[in-house]
Amino acid sequence: MQEFSLLTVILDLIPAEKYNEDHTNIINSLITFIQAYTGSHSQNVLGLLGATCDTSKWLFNSRQIDMESQYRILQIRDELTKNIESLIADISENLMEKDIIGFSRITSALCKSLCFHNVEKLKAKEKIQSRILILSTSDFDTSQYIDTMNCIFSAQKDNIVIDVCRLGKTDSSFLKQAASLSGGIYLKCNQESLLLNLMTHFFPDNLTRTNLITPVVDNVDFRTTCVCHQKVIDLGYICSVCLTVYCSFVPICHNCRTKFSFDKKRL
């Protein structure tokens, strides 16, 4: 029996100062991708999450739309546009109140994606292939490093592949780690070539990819960040109980309260 696939797309809606930018190009590319993906197997499921500096919210779920209706393109477009606009409007107001521009809540979106995959897996009567695709535009918030790594390890354990499509000129070393550790694809592109890359690299499922030449994730920076300063470090101290990383010696682990009984002078 042919396996069907479950895909969650996480759309990063940062940077906040560009909230008024036109997202039409991204939305059009996503509509075509959603059409093709859900049309390629009657039971394929696609969920779309939006992540901003304040929150992450579901923007679209193919289960809530009649994908056989002749008006489905209009329905998908209406649903996406309405939800993205409402999410951006909420954040703009909040930002004005708080006067801050933060990082996007990719980790929160990753957690929701993993829950979605768990629910769908429990409902499914047959084996499903699971993937998460992150459309990333902003810098990664290093304070979310541990939570993100926990999500990546959970995804690894459940054989969920994490793909990353980086929209912009700079790389994200943490998302590179996510793609590399979960066996996914990391690709950098611009908005104009988004649709081409979505259809070429991110459309094929895990099984089909074994017969294709896919982009290789290279030059992955596997360094970690300390919990105390959120700095990327080469060498640090690690708690042997909870694996929390520190850049300098601490007598008691801030996370699990374990007391370290070594002689500090010998460290």
Ligand SMILES: [Zn+2]
């Ligand atoms: Zn530190």
Ligand SMILES: [Zn+2]
């Ligand atoms: Zn600890």
